[in-house]
Amino acid sequence: MRNLLDFLVKYHYWFLFILLEVVCVTLLFRYNGYQGSVWVSSANVVSGKVYEAESAVSSFFSLSKVNEQLSVRNFYLERQLEQARRLYAEATQDTTALERQQQTLLSQYKLIPAKVISNTVHKADNLLTIDKGKVDGVAVDMGVACGYGVVGVVYLVSDHYSVVIPVLNVTASRISCMIRNRGYFGYLHWDGGDPTVAHVENIPRHARFKRGEWVETSGYSSIFPPGVLVGQIQKVFNSADGLSYRLQVKLTTDFSTLRDVCVISDESVAERTRLMRAAQDSIKKNKDQAN
Amino acid sequence: MSVEIIKRLVVFVLLCAVQVLLLNHIHLFGYATPLVYVYFSISFQRGTPRWAALLWSFFLGLVIDIFSNTPGLAAGAMTLIGFVQPMLLEFFLPRDAADNMPVSPITMGYGKYLSFVVILTLAYCLLFFAVETFSVFDWLHWLICATSSALLTVLVVVAVQGMPNSEKSS
Numbered sequence: 001m002r003n004l005l006d007f008l009v010k011y012h013y014w015f016l017f018i019l020l021e022v023v024c025v026t027l028l029f030r031y032n033g034y035q036g037s038v039w040v041s042s043a044n045v046v047s048g049k050v051y052e053a054e055s056a057v058s059s060f061f062s063l064s065k066v067n068e069q070l071s072v073r074n075f076y077l078e079r080q081l082e083q084a085r086r087l088y089a090e091a092t093q094d095t096t097a098l099e100r101q102q103q104t105l106l107s108q109y110k111l112i113p114a115k116v117i118s119n120t121v122h123k124a125d126n127l128l129t130i131d132k133g134k135v136d137g138v139a140v141d142m143g144v145a146c147g148y149g150v151v152g153v154v155y156l157v158s159d160h161y162s163v164v165i166p167v168l169n170v171t172a173s174r175i176s177c178m179i180r181n182r183g184y185f186g187y188l189h190w191d192g193g194d195p196t197v198a199h200v201e202n203i204p205r206h207a208r209f210k211r212g213e214w215v216e217t218s219g220y221s222s223i224f225p226p227g228v229l230v231g232q233i234q235k236v237f238n239s240a241d242g243l244s245y246r247l248q249v250k251l252t253t254d255f256s257t258l259r260d261v262c263v264i265s266d267e268s269v270a271e272r273t274r275l276m277r278a279a280q281d282s283i284k285k286n287k288d289q290a291n
Numbered sequence: 292m293s294v295e296i297i298k299r300l301v302v303f304v305l306l307c308a309v310q311v312l313l314l315n316h317i318h319l320f321g322y323a324t325p326l327v328y329v330y331f332s333i334s335f336q337r338g339t340p341r342w343a344a345l346l347w348s349f350f351l352g353l354v355i356d357i358f359s360n361t362p363g364l365a366a367g368a369m370t371l372i373g374f375v376q377p378m379l380l381e382f383f384l385p386r387d388a389a390d391n392m393p394v395s396p397i398t399m400g401y402g403k404y405l406s407f408v409v410i411l412t413l414a415y416c417l418l419f420f421a422v423e424t425f426s427v428f429d430w431l432h433w434l435i436c437a438t439s440s441a442l443l444t445v446l447v448v449v450a451v452q453g454m455p456n457s458e459k460s461s
Binding site: 013017023027028029044047051120127163 | 308311312318321341342345346349352356357358359360362363364366367370371374422423424
């Protein structure tokens with residue numbers, strides 16, 4: 001007994017070492033599938049505050065560039081709107097209908113403006129943190145977009161901060177999208193590497209489209225409204241199994257300079273998600289029973 | 292004793308801040324990131340209690356993890372370094388080393404100090420990037436990332452180590 005105690009005292013650091021490593025491994029493997037671990041992510045209050053201060057400083061230095069981009073974008077959108085209005089008026093001789101339609105579409109979605117306070121693009125599984133949380137109305141599985149296009153999906157939410165899974169995440173990001181004006185849809189997937197290029201998988205073989213056409217969200221995923229810009233088709237490949245096309249897409253969102261984003265909150269989404277989950281669960285149950 | 296702890300705490304906070312706010316944004320050629328906080332574990336003086344070295348290392352790693360959204364990654368690797376450091380240090384001691392000898396080029400000699408730092412840093416970087424790229428493992432990418440980051444880290448550590456010494460001598 002005494003020898004045992006001596007042994008324990010002499011080698012106590014071995015046990016401490018093993019204990020700490022077990023804690024680390026547990027953290028490492030549980031985090032990805034575990035929604036409750038806000039405190040070990042950059043969504044906790046302390047790291048959130050630090051990153052907020054940092055991004056306040058760094059965003060100050062990029063203000064002029066952001067301003068420039070915004071004004072260019074604003075001009076572009078204004079022109080587009082003007083054109084659309086003119087075309088619509090010519091077609092229907094009714095100038096107020098389009099405005100009404102737009103307003104009802106937008107009132108369904110509430111936009112929560114947010115700032116990106118920490119961001120990476122060089123890893124395989126990138127995450128970004130924004131400065132809005134539960135208190136501001138952000139919830140898990142909401143879509144995030146910026147003026148240039150789609151950004152990602154909210155993954156973890158604390159009171160004042162949230163972690164977002166951007167398109168640039170190899171394991172977790174799958175966003176449903178389609179080719180504009182063609183209707184063929186697939187899902188957006190990033191393979192790592194270049195942060196400006198991603199792939200759209202599962203476009204059917206009979207689809208007809210051209211290089212240079214635009215890809216946008218389909219609205220099927222219930223996270224994004226239809227029509228949020230994703231990117232432009234650069235190259236077309238066959239998929240590995242040869243059953244579908246695989247499009248290489250140049251993303252319109254520049255993730256390396258991302259700063260101002262909007263969280264898209266749709267009141268009807270919660271209901272749709274619940275329905276989807278229930279459907280998936282029952283399919284799974286049927287499968288289990290069949291086995 | 293408590294002065295030592297406060298000193299250590301200041302270095303702890305400084306290393307965390309520098310790593311999180313500055314060095315984590317550096318990706319030289321898309322590969323090399325200096326992971327300078329490993330210096331904290333390298334510099335435990337001889338005779339530091341083993342449990343203290345382990346706990347310090349673990350918590351430093353954990354704080355880095357919290358800020359960079361990689362729970363368990365740096366903490367695990369740092370704990371290992373905190374575990375190995377006292378053992379490895381025994382091989383690099385000069386003949387008449389004091390029981391509480393600090394780890395520095397002056398007490399150990401530049402050659403020994405440098406190889407000690409290089410070995411621990413390289414070990415840390417290899418482990419860190421191995422676990423980080425666990426899901427999409429690519430040998431070449433792993434080796435390039437780890438060795439280039441280790442090189443950069445050693446450079447920064449040696450540069451920083453040089454500064455207080457030059458102050459002392461002047």
